[in-house]
Amino acid sequence: MAAAAPTTRLTVGTAVHDDYDGAYFTLLSLRLHHPEAAGRVDLLVVDGDPDGPAGAGLRALEGTVPGLRYVPAGHVRGSALRDLVVREARTEWVLCVDAHVLLAPGALAGLLAYADEHPYSRDLLHGPLLGDDLRGVRTHLDPVFDGASFGTWGRDPRGTDPGAPPFEIGMQDLGLFACRTEVWPGLNPRLRGAGAEVGPLHKRFRAAGARALCLPFLRWTRRSVRPPGTAVPVETADRCRDHLLAWEEAGLAVEPVVDHYRETCGDVVDAWVAEHAAERGHPLDEFDALVCVSADAEAHRWVAAHRRFRRLGIAGRVRRLPAPAVPGEPAAGHALAHRTAVAQARQRRLRHVLVFEDDVVFCHDATSVLRAHVAELADRRWTVCRFGGSAVAYHARVFDRLLDELPGGEEEMRAWVGRHGGLERFCARRFADTFVRLSPAVTSREPADPGVRTGAYGALPLGVR
Structure with missing residues (x-):
């Protein structure tokens, strides 16, 4: 045979x-x-x-x-x-x-x-x-x-x-x-x-x-030499933190990493190690990705948001996601941006992604409140979690369903928003049994003009949820 x-x-x-x-x-x-x-x-x-x-x-x-x-x-x-x-x-x-x-x-x-x-x-x-x-x-x-x-x-x-x-x-x-x-x-x-x-x-x-x-x-x-140089330079501090993270994950003692970087970079390494420890100990380290939606045309909003992320101790982990502009229908831009964040998370096989708007403001003692909420979420089978204003997390359990139901084109999304009243309202209805609103809320929106709330998508009437 x-x-x-x-x-x-x-x-x-x-x-x-x-x-x-x-x-x-x-x-x-x-x-x-x-x-x-x-x-x-x-x-x-x-x-x-x-x-x-x-x-x-x-x-x-x-x-x-x-x-x-x-x-x-x-x-x-x-x-x-x-x-x-x-x-x-x-x-x-x-x-x-x-x-x-x-x-x-x-x-x-x-x-x-x-x-x-x-x-x-x-x-x-x-x-x-x-x-x-x-x-x-x-x-x-x-x-x-x-x-x-x-x-x-x-x-x-x-x-x-x-x-x-x-x-x-x-x-x-x-x-x-x-x-x-x-x-x-x-x-x-x-x-x-x-x-x-x-x-x-x-x-x-x-x-x-x-x-x-x-x-x-x-x-x-x-190729052993690339005359134009490295395409993506990496800061030494980030390289040190990466080594610490990878060694910890593998169960390796990190003392050789710290000793090496201290020998080559000096005492500044102690600050890098402390920042890494604080980041790893932060309750939002539980989330695989943190992104902030912010419009290219309003760079000052991202700068302000980044300062708030730094005060909370998560600036190194938050990645900016450019906000799509949908003239006349900011809720459609909102939904498209969140759809992109979910699609990227699914492509990378992440467990979840937390999406901020660039007008997010954190409550007093946010870290302690977050720690209690994240511990609670670990025991719940959630799909979508609203942290308060301008912050919502999506679990991998819901990635496929969201991407199947949310259109990817601007005109299609305009029509979709008209039918469903916006992304949050849709999620609250479609995933009612697993949609979580954290209480007390951890986030709110930066104060704006009376009757209007703003975000990466321009002005949104308060009635849009």
């Missing part, structure tokens, strides 16, 4: 931020140098800057590169882009590569063969990185800080022979990694930059009973 044809499919995805050239040559090399794998591979680009200089060009590749799917993701950056590559994959296996990575001939076919032979693998897979001379081999990272990065290059002789069997390693650079999509543990959405997950991610795989493996045949190389 003839052996069954292999059926495993693989997504090769790349996370990009303003790097058309890198993504282009990675994609074309996959097509040109790995034709034997073409029938079993989907290509994916996740673009972290779809409105930037490279966005239009990257989007156009979807129409010229067979099998390529383009996913705009301007709301995420850094490590979140890699996480989104895995979550957007529609196949059993995923291979995530940085834009500008090139695979050695035969590497992709070898990975597919490995996947066929290990259909229930729970491991995180890597391969040796080749130098520019294509002879030097780096098989893993040793657990030592090197500048702002954790890990220094190491070489295991077992990785110099492409025909050698796989072997276990401690950790490796995430410029290339592969796994079955269903075993991916996800990356913490609170990470602000990229790279801090190297090491802690491998620890999390091991804690789940899996391994980090080097597959000697899965050889790759990448």
Whole structure:
């Protein structure tokens, strides 16, 4: 009896931020140098800057590169882009590569063969990185800080022979990694930059009973210098906080992180550590994402809101979400903005998202009140939670239903608002059993003219709920 044809499919995805050239040559090399794998591979680009200089060009590749799917993701950056590559994959296996990575001939076919032979693998897979001379081999990272990065290059002789069997390693650079999509543990959405997950991610795989493996045949190389510079600079303070967060999540002691940054940056690190601890201890840390809707045309409102977020101790976590302008129908703009926040949260597989308007004001002793409310929510099966004026949270339980029922176009939303009377009124009726209004309220709206309340969408009559 003839052996069954292999059926495993693989997504090769790349996370990009303003790097058309890198993504282009990675994609074309996959097509040109790995034709034997073409029938079993989907290509994916996740673009972290779809409105930037490279966005239009990257989007156009979807129409010229067979099998390529383009996913705009301007709301995420850094490590979140890699996480989104895995979550957007529609196949059993995923291979995530940085834009500008090139695979050695035969590497992709070898990975597919490995996947066929290990259909229930729970491991995180890597391969040796080749130098520019294509002879030097780096098989893993040793657990030592090197500048702002954790890990220094190491070489295991077992990785110099492409025909050698796989072997276990401690950790490796995430410029290339592969796994079955269903075993991916996800990356913490609170990470602000990229790279801090190297090491802690491998620890999390091991804690789940899996391994980090080097597959000697899965050889790759990448551009070692980018003359224009890094597309997304990351503040040293944010990098330190990312390392603290990733190490804590993996159950690792953070003293080596603190000692390293204190040695390189001085006593200012003590303030960073304190800010990180305060942020992690804040009751709103329970929510996977915090966004504030604010109009581009009213930048002063975002500045004022950001000051209020800073006083509450959450400024580092709140991301600004541009408010759509819908002339003559501010309630439609309100609903469209919240729909966008929910769609982005669902795309990232978040558990919930808390949406503020830029006129939000917090009550006296808000942190203590929030702590009691958040503890209460943990014991309730809620879907939509109104914190007071200008603040509402949505749980993943309701993401699909909201996105199915709320139209995404301006004119359609105008008509929808006319039928339903606004988003809050709709949610209160549709999800009556799980719609929560916190009492006492934690937030209110910034005082405005009598009879009118304002927000990111312009003036809203008080009757609109």
